[in-house]
Amino acid sequence: MAQGYASGKVILFGEHAVVYGRPAIAVPVTDVRAQATIMPGSEGEGVVIDAVDLDRQIHVRKADKNDPLAHIVRLTLDKIGPDLDPDLTISITSTIPIARGMGSGAAISTAIVRALGKELNRWFPSQEISDLVYQTEILYHGTPSGIDNTVIAFEKPVYFVRGVTRQVFWVGKPFLLAIADTGIESSTKEVVGDLRRRYEAEPERYEPLFARAGEIAAAARSAIEQGDTNPVGRLMDENHDLLRRMGVSCPELDRLVAAAREGGALGAKLSGAGWGGNMIALVTEETRGRVDMMLRLAGAAQVIITQVR
């Protein structure tokens, strides 16, 4: 029985501006994870994926070619050997919230590649996993930036400029993030499309916001590498203000951001597409309990405290 795991992710800085060529930072969230477990299958059936949480079974041979889970299995088997078609059951489970910008799709695919690699004795380096998973991200999102598969495959913070660079970097001193869910599902595609229309009507209004968000991401990376977390909180606050001015926040996100600051967080911002989904706050061992409580009182559906290292 071989098992593979992968963690979730959040965007720390630079969402939306990244679509317009500015840098962004994403970090792994190791407290939530996807798991793939491989067991012997029924003879002659090929690979069957048992998506336990979704109560769904996928027969890889018969699956639609656009099914992301069947696709990652086929891509992985092709890498391991020509015409490989073993009889296996892959059971998948995940604690990563779905449709909250936490990378659940990329994490499930990553867990599958790792489990198949173990079962069939093929070592997959992180870059190869990332490239394979990117192929399934296309099926989920159309034009993925590639940040999710990178941060999840390497399980390290990533500094990302679309089409230009993806750099894994090291954290000088570990820090804690509180991640709070508004409970509102949001469609990344919709929010990105709405901002695109407003940007095209008034580029001069949005360009400076994107430019400043990019500068913030670059400054935050330096501070994180140097282990100097104090400026990171201020930069999160400023990034949230820019995102509000981009029109991607909502009253629920603003309420959670205010509550986290009131609870003593060093900084807070929405994370990901906005109009719902998650916000993040920079906390310490001393403030984490109070911030967690304030977030719940302000209506958070779930709070995860995670260490970034």
Ligand code: PMV
């Ligand atoms: O919802 P998430 O966490 O995948 O974030 C979307 C990030 C955007 O910058 C809004 C879109 C993108 O493709 O980068």
